[in-house]
Each structure stands twice: as structure tokens, then as C-alpha cells.
Amino acid sequence: MRAAIYVRVSTEDQALRGYSLPEQREACRKKAEELGAVEIIEFADEGVSGATLDRPGLNALLDAAREGRVDVVVCRDLDRLSRRLVHQLLLMDELEKAGVRMVFLDFAWQDTPEGRLFLNIRASIAEYERETIKRRTTRGKLRKAREGGIPISFNVYGYRYDPETGKVSVVEEEAEFVRKMFEWFTTEDIGIVGVAKRLNRMGVPTRKNAPLWKRQVVWQILRNPVFKGEWRYRGVTVPVPAIVDAATWERAQEKLREARRLWANRGRHDYLLSGIITCGHCGKPMHGVYIAWWGKKDRRYSCSKTKECAGYTGCRPPRYVLADRLEQAVWEKVKEVLSDPDALAREAAAMAPQAEGLRRELENVEELLARTEKGREAVLSALASGLCDLDAIAKSKLAELKRRKERLEARKKEIEAALRAAERAAVEAEELRALAKQVLSEMDSFSFEEKRALVRALVAQVIVTGRPKPGNPDKSMEGVNVTVVLRLGETGIAGVISRKE
Known part of the structure; x- marks a missing residue:
């Protein structure tokens, strides 16, 4: 017989109950030997709570059970397996399905209706005890917050927290830049991205010494009431030293709300090739931008990230390609593919x-x-x-x-x-040709969504190299090379045609 022993101890168990891994290990091995085990495998989790199922030792035990390497599992107590009844039921059900028997040292359990009832009652008591402790801890934290204390970890840019004294103090070298963020945002014609760019140009270090200030981090700082002296925990406001005055903080919130309203009403522009277009020079994805070119605003594709707080910058100087011209070139390529009988025949053969x-x-x-x-x-x-x-x-x-x-x-x-x-795709080539002609006759009247679906189905990637020649915007594709990589044999031309039938 092959036996596995499972031992677990958390920090709380060691402190309050005196449990230890060596004691559990020795007792479980002795029991496994008494049962006649000729092979004993040990699985252990040290310093891991029984309230979670994601434990290295437990996961390894379940893998061994699924692979048929274990006949019986010996455990000191049901609490060692899990502290939650629902977890215990799930674990024991999984072990039972794998043909593995459970043996506990601290109580005699049999796989009978009575045994299961006793097991569930015992587990319910253990879970009740844990939930009682949890409620007491939560109440204690809330009471501490109501008394003006910090009940949990406090790690906020601009502040320092001393867990021994429970006091929060201002880190002046960081607080200086918090004030500047609010000042720039509320008094200048600058947005969140502009604040992040300025911090990056100044070389201001973040709390974690990250290489760049990101838009999201600046946004979190500007909307956090802690900087006006109000730290919030579960509906309780705990006073802390203020870095900016309440009026400045409120002005920042009003500007943030106004920015959200303007963004919600901002016009949207469709870009047919988003997600499949790449710059052949820097290898970065190209995205749609709506910018002025020779005094005229229009849709374009660019690999350049103008935001200094972004993860990459793309080509320098910025590379822009007129969207209308580029999309038309790719659309003509799609038409060409659909009008090629040989390509359709190859596709039919590849799909089968x-x-x-x-x-x-x-x-x-x-x-x-x-x-x-x-x-x-x-x-x-x-x-x-x-x-x-x-x-x-x-x-x-x-x-x-x-x-x-x-x-x-x-x-x-x-x-x-x-x-x-x-x-x-297994239909005759002649029928495919007829279907292709039908699609071709309707393609130019497709909606944007229909065009995008067709392009996504037939085109794997669009690679753009070169730069538009300066001069008339109508000739802006001169100097630009476009490579269209098709999905022949992958997504299926025939499948696309059949959907439009």
C-alpha cells in the first residue's frame, strides 16, 4: 500500500496551539506504518493558512492522487486539510473520486452516513471558531479606525507610517511633488498625462523607484482624499496630516469630473486595421490617431507614443501614415484575394x-x-x-x-x-467562384463592422515601412510600402464567403 502524509502549520497554529510540523510528521508516519504502508510520501505546507486551497503541498498531493500514486492519505486532523467546510467537502470528494482513502489521527472517521455527519459537524464547529475570530479581528480594526488609528498597512506616496507608534507623518521630499501635481493640474491647462510627462522630464523618483510615472498612478494620487487629510477605511474616516488644502483637492475633483464629461462626448473615429498593423522599422503596433497634417485634421496610423508615461515610444521622429489611403490599399488586396480562383481552390484543399x-x-x-x-x-x-x-x-x-x-x-x-x-470549404471550386463574385459585388456597400470582420478573417498582419513624402496630403502614400500577410489556410476564405452567403 502506498501512503501519503499531509502536514500543515500556519503561524497562528504555532503561536496559539503549539502545532509543529515535526510532531505531525512523526505521528502521521507512525500511523501510515501501522496501516501497512510500504511506501510513504510526504506533502507539507509550512506557514500557510488553511483558509485557502492554493497551497504548494496540497496541490502536489492532489496531483499524486490524480496520477494514481497514492492509496491512502494520513492527516493529523481535519483542520490540517482545510479550515472551511466547503473546501473540505471539495477536497474529500476529489480524493474519493481518485480512489484515495482518508485517515485522520485525532478522531475515528468512517465513510458512512454517520461518519460523514460527524465529519461535517466537526468541520462546522472549526469553521465557526475561525469566523468568530475573524469577526472579532474586523471589529477590532474598525474600533481602532474610529479611535483615529491605522488598523492595516499604510503605504501612500508622501507619507510614512510607523507601526510601533501607529503614527502617520509626512515625507516632505515626496509631499513637495504631491503639491506640485495638484498645483499643475488645477492651475494650468494640463491633464493627467501632462503631469506624468512633466514628472518624468524632471526625473522625479516614484515610491517604488519605477522608471516612469504612469497616467494611472497620477490619477490615483489626484483623486485620493488622503492628501486633504482624510484616510478612509470601511466607511470610517481617519484624520491624517494634510498635504494639500481641501479647496485645492476639490478643484482637482471638479476638473477630473469635467474631463470625464468631455471624454464621454468626444467623437470616435473608426480604424479598420487596429490590432493587425505593425511598423516594420521599430516592430511596435501602430494605432489610430486623429491629428492635424498640413493644417488639416485627419485619421492616421502611427507607431509613435507621444505620451512619455507610456511603456514604449515607437519611432523617432514620429511616423504617420494616412488611414484612408492605407485602408484602401488593404481593402483592394482583400478584393484581389477573393477574385483569385486559384487561391480559393488552394484554400478549399487546405481546409478539408x-x-x-x-x-x-x-x-x-x-x-x-x-x-x-x-x-x-x-x-x-x-x-x-x-x-x-x-x-x-x-x-x-x-x-x-x-x-x-x-x-x-x-x-x-x-x-x-x-x-x-x-x-x-469542401464544395466545388466553381461554387466558390460564384460565392466570391457575390461577395465582391457587395463588398463596397459593407458597413464598417462587416468590413472589419472580413479583413480580420483574411488578413493576419499589415506591415508598414517607409515614410510619406512631404508635400500634398493626397500623395501621402508615396514612399510608403505596405505588406499584407494573409491567413490562407488558417481562418479560411471559404468560411468567410459562406458566412456572407
């Missing part, structure tokens, strides 16, 4: 052998869906029978199972669509 692989993947996805639904039903059954409460952990587990199911269902639909396209 993919069907079998798609069917195998579909079977795997359907099997995973069934297992996911079974796990979801197990949790719901435990909740319905009163074996566990709908606490945060149970909600998280159900949400995770729901997300997994949604992802699998989405992938199933994608595979089924690809299968239909692959099967449709």
Missing part, C-alpha cells in the same frame, strides 16, 4: 484536412464542459443540503466554475463555426 482535428478538439471541450458542470452541481448540492454556507469562498468557487463554463462554451461555438467553415 483540418476538420478531423477540429472534431477531436470539440470532443475534448465537451468533456471539459461536462466535468465543469458536474463540479458546479456538487457545490450547489452541498449548499442546498446545508452542508456548507454561501460564504465568500463558495461564491468565488461558483464564479470560477461559471467563468470556466462560459469560456468553454465560447470555444465550443468557435470550433463549431470553424467546422462548418471547413465542411463548407
Whole structure:
């Protein structure tokens, strides 16, 4: 018989209960030997809370059980396995399905209705004890906050917190730049990005010594009430030293609200190639920009990030390509592909052998869906029978199972669509030609969404090199080279045509 012993101790267990790994290890090994184990594997988690399932030792134990390397698991107590009833039920159900028997040292348990009842009662008491401690701790933190103390870690730019005294003090070398951020933002015609750019040009260090101030960090500072002297914890306001006055802070909030209103009403411009266009010089993605060129505003693509707070800058000097001309060139390439009978015939031949692989993947996805639904039903059954409460952990587990199911269902639909396209690709070349002609006759009347869908299906990447020659904006594609990489044999021309049939 192959036995596994599982031992766990948290910092709290060591301090309050005197639990130790050596004691658990010795007792569990002795029990495994008494059971007749000829091979004993040890799995341990030290300093890890029993309230979480994500433990290295526990994960390794479950892997060994799934692989059939373990016949029995010996554990000191049910609390060592987990402190939450819903986790205990899930773990024991998984071990049981793997054909592994559980043995606990501190109480005799049998896999009978009575044994399971006793197990659940014992686990419920342990969980009640933990929740009671948690509530007391939370109440203690709230009481400390109401008394003006800081009950949790306090790490805010511009401040220093002393955990021994519980006092918050201002770090003047950082507070100076907090004041400047609010001053620049509220008194100058400058936005959040402008503040970040100025800090970067000045070489101001961040709290974590990051290379750049990011827009999000500046935004968080400008909207945080702690800088006007109000630190908030669970609805309780704790007074701390103010770095800016309340009036300045309120002016910053008004400007932030106004910026959100202006952004919400800002015109949007569609860019057909977003997400698939790359600069052939710097290798960075190109994005749509709406800027003035020779005195006229228009849509363009650029690899250059004008924001100094961005992760990359792209080409220097900035590279801009007129969007209308570039999109028209790619659109003409799509037309050319659809009007080529030989390309359609090659596509039909390439798509046919993919069907079998798609069917195998579909079977795997359907099997995973069934297992996911079974796990979801197990949790719901435990909740319905009163074996566990709908606490945060149970909600998280159900949400995770729901997300997994949604992802699998989405992938199933994608595979089924690809299968239909692959099967449709097996039609005669003459029929494909006829369908292509139908699409070609309608292409120029497509909506933007229809054009984008067709381009995404047929074009894998657009690579742009060169620069527009200076002069008339109408000739701005002169000097620009465009390479269109097609998805032949991958997404499927025939599949696209069949969808438009």
C-alpha cells in the first residue's frame, strides 16, 4: 500500500496551539506504518493558512492522487486539510473520486452516513471558531479606525507610517511633488498625462523607484482624499496630516469630473486595421490617431507614443501614415484575394484536412464542459443540503466554475463555426467562384463592422515601412510600402464567403 502524509502549520497554529510540523510528521508516519504502508510520501505546507486551497503541498498531493500514486492519505486532523467546510467537502470528494482513502489521527472517521455527519459537524464547529475570530479581528480594526488609528498597512506616496507608534507623518521630499501635481493640474491647462510627462522630464523618483510615472498612478494620487487629510477605511474616516488644502483637492475633483464629461462626448473615429498593423522599422503596433497634417485634421496610423508615461515610444521622429489611403490599399488586396480562383481552390484543399482535428478538439471541450458542470452541481448540492454556507469562498468557487463554463462554451461555438467553415470549404471550386463574385459585388456597400470582420478573417498582419513624402496630403502614400500577410489556410476564405452567403 502506498501512503501519503499531509502536514500543515500556519503561524497562528504555532503561536496559539503549539502545532509543529515535526510532531505531525512523526505521528502521521507512525500511523501510515501501522496501516501497512510500504511506501510513504510526504506533502507539507509550512506557514500557510488553511483558509485557502492554493497551497504548494496540497496541490502536489492532489496531483499524486490524480496520477494514481497514492492509496491512502494520513492527516493529523481535519483542520490540517482545510479550515472551511466547503473546501473540505471539495477536497474529500476529489480524493474519493481518485480512489484515495482518508485517515485522520485525532478522531475515528468512517465513510458512512454517520461518519460523514460527524465529519461535517466537526468541520462546522472549526469553521465557526475561525469566523468568530475573524469577526472579532474586523471589529477590532474598525474600533481602532474610529479611535483615529491605522488598523492595516499604510503605504501612500508622501507619507510614512510607523507601526510601533501607529503614527502617520509626512515625507516632505515626496509631499513637495504631491503639491506640485495638484498645483499643475488645477492651475494650468494640463491633464493627467501632462503631469506624468512633466514628472518624468524632471526625473522625479516614484515610491517604488519605477522608471516612469504612469497616467494611472497620477490619477490615483489626484483623486485620493488622503492628501486633504482624510484616510478612509470601511466607511470610517481617519484624520491624517494634510498635504494639500481641501479647496485645492476639490478643484482637482471638479476638473477630473469635467474631463470625464468631455471624454464621454468626444467623437470616435473608426480604424479598420487596429490590432493587425505593425511598423516594420521599430516592430511596435501602430494605432489610430486623429491629428492635424498640413493644417488639416485627419485619421492616421502611427507607431509613435507621444505620451512619455507610456511603456514604449515607437519611432523617432514620429511616423504617420494616412488611414484612408492605407485602408484602401488593404481593402483592394482583400478584393484581389477573393477574385483569385486559384487561391480559393488552394484554400478549399487546405481546409478539408483540418476538420478531423477540429472534431477531436470539440470532443475534448465537451468533456471539459461536462466535468465543469458536474463540479458546479456538487457545490450547489452541498449548499442546498446545508452542508456548507454561501460564504465568500463558495461564491468565488461558483464564479470560477461559471467563468470556466462560459469560456468553454465560447470555444465550443468557435470550433463549431470553424467546422462548418471547413465542411463548407469542401464544395466545388466553381461554387466558390460564384460565392466570391457575390461577395465582391457587395463588398463596397459593407458597413464598417462587416468590413472589419472580413479583413480580420483574411488578413493576419499589415506591415508598414517607409515614410510619406512631404508635400500634398493626397500623395501621402508615396514612399510608403505596405505588406499584407494573409491567413490562407488558417481562418479560411471559404468560411468567410459562406458566412456572407
